[in-house]
Amino acid sequence: MAGKPGTTFLPPVMRLTLLVALLAAGCGPRTATDPVEQLRIGWNRFRVSEFDQAAAAFEKARDSTLPDSPLHAQALYGLASTWHLRRPGDDRPHAKELYEQVVELAPKSDEAAWSLLALARLKHVPPVGQEPDLEEVRRAYQEVIDRFPGHLAGHEAFLHQQATRVAAYRPEEARQVLATIDAFIRRYPDSRFLSPLYDLESLCHFVLDEPEKRLAAELESLESREIDPTNPNMDNAAVYWTVACVAQYEVGDFATARKFYKLLLEEYPADVRSFGAKQALKGMDELEAKIRSETAARKPAAGGAP
Amino acid sequence: MIGRALGFLRGWFPLFVVAGVFLWSAATIFSRRAEEDADDTITLRIGHWQLEAGVRDGLNALAADYQEVWHRQWESGGASAEGKVWRELYPDKPKVRIVQDAIPETTYGQWVSTQLMGGTAPDMMEIWLGLQYPMWVSYLNRYFVDLTPYANRPNPHNAGTDFEKLPLRKTYKDGLRGAFVEELQSYVNVPVSQFAVRIFYNRDLLRELTGQEKPPTEYRAFLALCEKIRSGRTAAGKPYVPIASSAYHFTMWEYMLFDALTYPAHTKIDFNRDAFINNDEVYAGFRTGRVSFDFPAYRAKLVMSREVASYFQDGYTGLNRDDAVFLFAQQKAVFITTGTWDARSLQEQAKGKFTVGVAEFPLPLRTDPEFGGLIEGPIYERPNTAACFGVVRTSKYPDVAIDFLLFLASKRGNEKLNRYFGWIPAIRDTQKDPLLEDFEPHLEGVYLAMNMNLWVETYTKWLQVYAKYKADPKYSIDDFAKEFGKFYQERAPRDWDELQKQWRDGTLTMEQFLAGARSRALVARGAEAEGEWVRYRVMTAVRQVALQLQHARLLDLVEKGPDPGAIGPYEYTPHALRNVRERLARQGGGGRP
Numbered sequence: 095m096a097g098k099p100g101t102t103f104l105p106p107v108m109r110l111t112l113l114v115a116l117l118a119a120g121c122g123p124r125t126a127t128d129p130v131e132q133l134r135i136g137w138n139r140f141r142v143s144e145f146d147q148a149a150a151a152f153e154k155a156r157d158s159t160l161p162d163s164p165l166h167a168q169a170l171y172g173l174a175s176t177w178h179l180r181r182p183g184d185d186r187p188h189a190k191e192l193y194e195q196v197v198e199l200a201p202k203s204d205e206a207a208w209s210l211l212a213l214a215r216l217k218h219v220p221p222v223g224q225e226p227d228l229e230e231v232r233r234a235y236q237e238v239i240d241r242f243p244g245h246l247a248g249h250e251a252f253l254h255q256q257a258t259r260v261a262a263y264r265p266e267e268a269r270q271v272l273a274t275i276d277a278f279i280r281r282y283p284d285s286r287f288l289s290p291l292y293d294l295e296s297l298c299h300f301v302l303d304e305p306e307k308r309l310a311a312e313l314e315s316l317e318s319r320e321i322d323p324t325n326p327n328m329d330n331a332a333v334y335w336t337v338a339c340v341a342q343y344e345v346g347d348f349a350t351a352r353k354f355y356k357l358l359l360e361e362y363p364a365d366v367r368s369f370g371a372k373q374a375l376k377g378m379d380e381l382e383a384k385i386r387s388e389t390a391a392r393k394p395a396a397g398g399a400p
Numbered sequence: 401m402i403g404r405a406l407g408f409l410r411g412w413f414p415l416f417v418v419a420g421v422f423l424w425s426a427a428t429i430f431s432r433r434a435e436e437d438a439d440d441t442i443t444l445r446i447g448h449w450q451l452e453a454g455v456r457d458g459l460n461a462l463a464a465d466y467q468e469v470w471h472r473q474w475e476s477g478g479a480s481a482e483g484k485v486w487r488e489l490y491p492d493k494p495k496v497r498i499v500q501d502a503i504p505e506t507t508y509g510q511w512v513s514t515q516l517m518g519g520t521a522p523d524m525m526e527i528w529l530g531l532q533y534p535m536w537v538s539y540l541n542r543y544f545v546d547l548t549p550y551a552n553r554p555n556p557h558n559a560g561t562d563f564e565k566l567p568l569r570k571t572y573k574d575g576l577r578g579a580f581v582e583e584l585q586s587y588v589n590v591p592v593s594q595f596a597v598r599i600f601y602n603r604d605l606l607r608e609l610t611g612q613e614k615p616p617t618e619y620r621a622f623l624a625l626c627e628k629i630r631s632g633r634t635a636a637g638k639p640y641v642p643i644a645s646s647a648y649h650f651t652m653w654e655y656m657l658f659d660a661l662t663y664p665a666h667t668k669i670d671f672n673r674d675a676f677i678n679n680d681e682v683y684a685g686f687r688t689g690r691v692s693f694d695f696p697a698y699r700a701k702l703v704m705s706r707e708v709a710s711y712f713q714d715g716y717t718g719l720n721r722d723d724a725v726f727l728f729a730q731q732k733a734v735f736i737t738t739g740t741w742d743a744r745s746l747q748e749q750a751k752g753k754f755t756v757g758v759a760e761f762p763l764p765l766r767t768d769p770e771f772g773g774l775i776e777g778p779i780y781e782r783p784n785t786a787a788c789f790g791v792v793r794t795s796k797y798p799d800v801a802i803d804f805l806l807f808l809a810s811k812r813g814n815e816k817l818n819r820y821f822g823w824i825p826a827i828r829d830t831q832k833d834p835l836l837e838d839f840e841p842h843l844e845g846v847y848l849a850m851n852m853n854l855w856v857e858t859y860t861k862w863l864q865v866y867a868k869y870k871a872d873p874k875y876s877i878d879d880f881a882k883e884f885g886k887f888y889q890e891r892a893p894r895d896w897d898e899l900q901k902q903w904r905d906g907t908l909t910m911e912q913f914l915a916g917a918r919s920r921a922l923v924a925r926g927a928e929a930e931g932e933w934v935r936y937r938v939m940t941a942v943r944q945v946a947l948q949l950q951h952a953r954l955l956d957l958v959e960k961g962p963d964p965g966a967i968g969p970y971e972y973t974p975h976a977l978r979n980v981r982e983r984l985a986r987q988g989g990g991g992r993p
Contacts (some may be wrong), residue, residue, distance in 0.1 A: 137923070141916040142542050172919070179912040204922060212915075219911060222904045246933070250940060257945050261952035286933075290941035297949060305975060322938045324548070324931070325585065326569060326577045332674060339673050343972050346979030366780050367675045369844040370970075373776070381972075385984050 129155040129165045136172045145180035149173060167200035171209055178212060186216060207247035210238040214251060218258070228258050246286060252278060253287045253294075260294050260301075268298035288318040296340075305344040312337045331362040338374065348378050442493045442797050444804060445522030446789065447501040447515070449508040449529055450821075454744040456500055458820025463498035465816075466807045469557075470496040470800075482556060482803075489799070496800060505529060516543045516792070523795035524805060527589055527788050540581060540588045544790040545798050550806065551576055551587040557803075557810035562829075568809065573828050578785035582943075583913065585935060590805040591785035592817060594824040596839045597652050597739045600746055603755040605734050609640060615735070615759045619771070622762035626711040629734050644733035645712035646719040650870070652737045653708060655848070657761045661700040661774050663846035665691050668968040670849070671957070672950045677849040683896055684957045686888065689964035693881035698850055700774050702869065702877050709870060717870050725749070737761075740839055744822025747835065758838045780845035785826035855895030855902075861887045896958070903951060910943055 136151035155169035174192030177185045193209040193216075200206050214234035218226050235258075238251035256275060259267045275291050275298075285291070292315035299308035316337060322328050338354035341347040355371040362368065409416075446459065473483040474494045501522050503511045509530020515521035516539055527544075528536055551569045558564050558571065569576035569587075578591040599615070606612055609632040616622050626642035633639060645653070669685035670677055685691040691698065709716070713727060728736040729749040738746070743758075750756050763778060764771040789808075791801045807813045815830040824832050824839055832839075853859045865884045869875050917939060921932035957963075967973055972980075 134923075137916070137919040140919070143538065143912075144542070175915045175919075179908070179915055181908065181912070208918065208922075215911060219904075219907055222901050222908070246937075253941075253945060257948060261949055263953065263956045286937055287941065290945055293941075293946065294949075303975075305973070320934050320938055322585075322935045324552070324935065325582075325938075326575045326580050327582060328938065335675065336673055339970065342976070343970060344976055346972070346976030346983070348980065348983075364783055364843045366782065366847060369777060369780060369846065370675060372844070381980065382984060385981055389984070 127154060127158055129159045129169060132158070133165065133168055133172060136169075136176075140172070140176055143180075145176055145183065149176045149180075152176060161199055164200065164203060167196050167203050167205040170196045170199070171205040174209065174212065178216065184221075186221070190216060204245075204247075207238065207242040207245045210234075210241060211247045211251055214238060214254070218254065231255075232258060244282075249282065249285050249287045253290055256291070256294055260297050263301055265302055268301040271295075272298045272302075286320070289315045289320060292318065305340065306347075309337070309340050309345050309347065309350065312340055329362060331358055331365045331367060334358040334361075335367045335371070338371070342374060342378060348382070351378065440493060441495040441497050442490060442800055443497045443499060444524065444795075444797060444801050445499045445501055446524040446526075446804075447503060447511075447522040448526035448789070449503050449505045450526070450741075450787070451502055451504065452741055452745045452821075453748040454820045454822050456502060458817050459498070459500055461820055462808055462813055462817050463804075465813070466498065466804050467496050469807065470803075486800075490797075496804075498804065512539070519794055521792045521794060523797065523801040524789050524791055527790050528786075537581060537583045540790065541584055543793055544588050545793055545795075545802065546584075547579070547587045547590065547791070547802065550802060551579065555806050555810055557807045557813060561811045563811050563827075568806070571809075571811065571827050572785060573826060574783050574785050576785075578788060578826070583909075585913075585917065585939065589788035589790040590809050591788045591826050592808050592814060593740075593787040593821060593826050594783065594785050594841070595740050595787075596781060596824065596841055597656050597737060598839060599735055599737050599759045599761060600728075600743070601735045601757045601759060602728070602731060602733075602750070603757040605640075605731055605754060606757075609734065614757065615762070617760050617762055619762045619764040620768065623707065623711070626735075630711065634732060638732075641713040641727060641733040642711040642735060643708070643713075644724040644727040644736040645709070645716040646721055646724040647717055648721040649724050649737055650709070650712075650716065652739070653761075654705065656737070656779055657708070657763075658701045658705045659848040659850065660763070660777070660779050660846050661704060661771060662697050662848055662850040663776055664697040664774055665695060665849035666847070667970040670969050671953060673969050676847065677851055679851045679854050680896075680899060680951075680954050682849075682851050683854055683892060684954045686892075687958045687961060688966065689962040690966065690968065693877075693885050697774050699877055699881075700771055701850065702880060704771065705870070706873070710873075717867060740823050740836060743833070743835055747822065756835065758835060760838065776846050778842045778845045780843070780847050781841035783841045783843065787823070787826075854892055855898045858888065858892050858895045861891070900955075907944075907948075910939075914939060914944065 132151045132155035136148045136155065139145070139148035139151060152169050152173035156166060156173060159166040159169060170192050174189045174196065176189075177192065178189035190213065193213050196203070196209040197206045214231065214237070217234050218231045220226055232255050235251040235255035239248050239255070242248035242251075256271050259271045272295060275295055279285070279288065279291065292311045296308050296311035296315065299305070299311055312333075316330070316333050319330070319333065321330070334354045334357050338351045338358070341354065342351035352375060355375050358365065358371045359368055448455075448459075450456075470486070471494060473480055474486045474490075476483040477487050478484045507530075512521075512525065512530060515525075521543070525544075527540065531539070552567045554565055555563065555568045555571060558566070563571045572578075572591070573594060576587060576591075579587045579589045581588050601615060603613070606615065606629075609629050610625055612625065615625060629640050629642040631639070665685070666675075666677055668690040669681045671681050671684060682691070693699065713719075713724075713733065716724070724733075724736060725738075725742070725746070727733045728746070731754060736746075743756075746756050761778065764775045766772045766775065768775070789805055791798050791805065795801050808817055809827065811827050811830060814825045814827040818825040818830070819833060822833055822835070824836055852862045862884060865880055865887075869877075869880045914936065917932070917936045921929060921936050924932045
């Protein structure tokens with residue numbers, strides 16, 4: 095019994111043999127055309143700025159995967175990043191198309207979240223010589239926030255979005271940002287971007303001339319700060335210094351200022367700020383002594399002989 | 401016939417010469433490479449620019465030590481972990497040889513580019529000279545091996561010492577900061593020394609001319625001593641030069657002494673309170689009227705530079721480094737300022753003739769009538785390590801090259817290497833040359849607050865006007881301020897715009913870096929993923945968002961223009977002062993809270 099033309103050009107035994115061979119190939123060691131391997135090569139090449147090789151690897155990964163495969167979305171995202179960020183030779187329109195394809199093909203994936211964020215960054219950081227349309231930029235960030243509210247990309251989008259408003263250094267914007275960030279923190283108290291969000295709040299209070307609230311925000315930022323232990327330049331010295339300076343010069347809260355200058359001296363004695371910290375401690379003592387002596391000098395006059 | 405042959409030879413002679421030279425050089429290179437590639441030997445090449453006395457000897461000595469260590473480990477085979485690995489990886493290579501490529505400073509950058517791009521680079525290269533910083537960063541990213549994993553592991557060559565179990569970075573005086581490149585978030589090199597700049601002096605000549613054993617550490621007394629030296633006469637009847645200098649040496653005086661006077665400006669213009677005054681903060685300071693060329697600290701720097709330079713030899717601005725060293729070595733000058741990198745060379749040149757001493761830069765007293773109100777301390781010296789060597793990716797034996805660098809960074813190896821160099825070891829708890837005892841870095845001090853290097857045009861003009869001021873005693877500070885001030889007002893805005901473009905370009909580069917960091921985090925799993933994400937988030941917050949906001953603040957200040965009465969970052973606001981007064985009043989003038 096003959097089958098339909100076009101479907102029986104290989105006898106069943108051969109078909110079975112071919113199937114077994116294909117399965118065996120799939121189960122065997124990964125070859126250079128393995129999409130996982132190509133993705134690895136692509137990002138390695140990307141990170142060392144070998145963009146032609148990166149693009150070639152991502153293209154191979156894309157071409158060897160089906161559109162509904164997660165690997166396909168990863169390949170497209172890698173390729174989009176390459177065309178977006180390669181210097182020289184970037185192709186932003188092509189990158190945009192590729193990011194949009196990721197969102198379309200795998201709308202719930204990590205790659206879709208990061209692609210949406212990248213689309214917003216494309217608008218926020220245009221080529222040198224062009225200025226971003228900030229309203230459009232904020233809308234693009236809002237799309238990431240709306241579609242991926244609990245995802246790190248959504249939180250990062252929120253951070254960038256609010257930073258565009260703070261950067262105006264205007265009181266009306268600062269008030270709006272404070273309200274928005276407060277609401278966000280209430281909703282996401284465990285957000286991994288809490289510390290930089292408190293930094294934004296500190297700047298808002300600076301713009302609004304609210305030094306006590308600024309100091310409180312600085313302390314919250316320190317409390318929630320993440321430190322990269324692999325970076326030898328990343329420590330708390332700069333943060334202690336900032337908190338102490340705000341306390342000393344803006345609030346006049348010498349107790350807090352002294353506490354953080356001393357922490358700086360104890361933990362980072364070789365830091366460039368250690369000299370300034372000692373000077374600041376001395377300066378506060380001198381200022382207090384001066385005020386005391388002025389007060390003491392005024393008292394007899396006030397309570398002087400009738 | 402002979403005439404025709406001669407004519408032929410005349411016509412083709414240049415070509416024969418060129419072909420001959422080519423064949424000779426090809427044969428030389430071939431025979432050297434053949435020698436280097438001996439069957440049983442791993443040959444590693446190390447490229448550097450350190451032509452100072454002792455450096456090549458030191459590297460040769462450490463190379464010889466390493467050859468022994470390698471051979472011993474290889475011979476031991478399975479008896480040691482290292483031996484087992486080496487024997488497995490290189491079963492037919494029981495020997496290692498290290499060859500130096502010492503390249504002059506003037507051509508080093510060009511040489512590096514050619515070697516890296518041509519794929520002919522040595523296995524190890526010293527980095528950071530001859531190219532702009534961003535160029536080096538891009539080379540490090542593209543051509544060098546990432547050494548981050550080694551930074552967090554013990555150095556195997558510290559076995560048997562008290563550093564045996566410490567990660568490499570904890571064995572460094574600076575915690576290995578000198579090897580970490582922020583832009584790449586990686587350790588990409590192995591530093592071997594520390595440097596500092598001080599005043600060197602001819603101890604015998606100083607005694608002979610002034611009766612003093614040591615120069616004073618106070619500024620006015622130092623100038624008086626220079627005056628006394630100048631009144632002395634050489635055998636030829638010429639006056640002695642108090643300070644041997646050159647364009648190269650002037651920058652050291654400037655950095656280590658004159659710039660200390662500019663520190664008070666930080667209270668006005670360190671807008672982001674990072675204890676560092678950038679070129680853009682200086683520009684914003686000028687635009688907002690918080691500083692100017694009438695600012696006492698800035699004028700003081702110019703006054704002091706002229707006072708000190710009056711004791712340099714005539715025409716020093718046109719002389720180079722070697723001219724000044726020659727004058728010092730000939731015993732025609734008493735002082736010279738330079739870094740530890742020259743210490744051994746100076747000692748060698750003085751050998752058998754005079755004794756070299758080392759002194760601190762002389763600071764004005766707080767009671768000094770002119771500078772006393774401005775000087776707050778010596779210049780802070782970041783305890784960073786330097787003389788950094790990286791491993792090139794094209795190396796045939798990158799693991800052996802890394803191991804050799806680790807050998808140089810071991811406690812014993814580093815101490816020995818620096819004893820040859822005459823430099824300060826980079827590794828903790830090591831002994832240094834007695835001459836260098838006074839080279840402990842100043843870990844408490846002030847920093848420069850007058851960076852005029854805004855962009856090409858402004859900085860070029862600054863250098864021109866400064867050169868005129870240094871060369872012509874009749875050109876006053878007011879002339880300087882007038883000429884440069886006018887230019888700064890008119891042309892600096894254009895340079896500021898260029899700087900903004902550069903800033904934007906840097907932002908794009910950071911986007912690229914963060915995409916790479918994110919890709920690592922996305923594929924990592926478990927604890928490694930958490931570490932990668934922390935790194936990504938921190939970089940996003942610090943280098944993307946915070947920098948954008950600091951930059952926006954400066955743009956805002958520049959756009960708003962003059963506001964000379966504004967309160968500086970290290971000045972009390974009325975609100976703060978009121979709070980302090982109220983608190984003290986509540987305490988009844990009593991003690992601290």
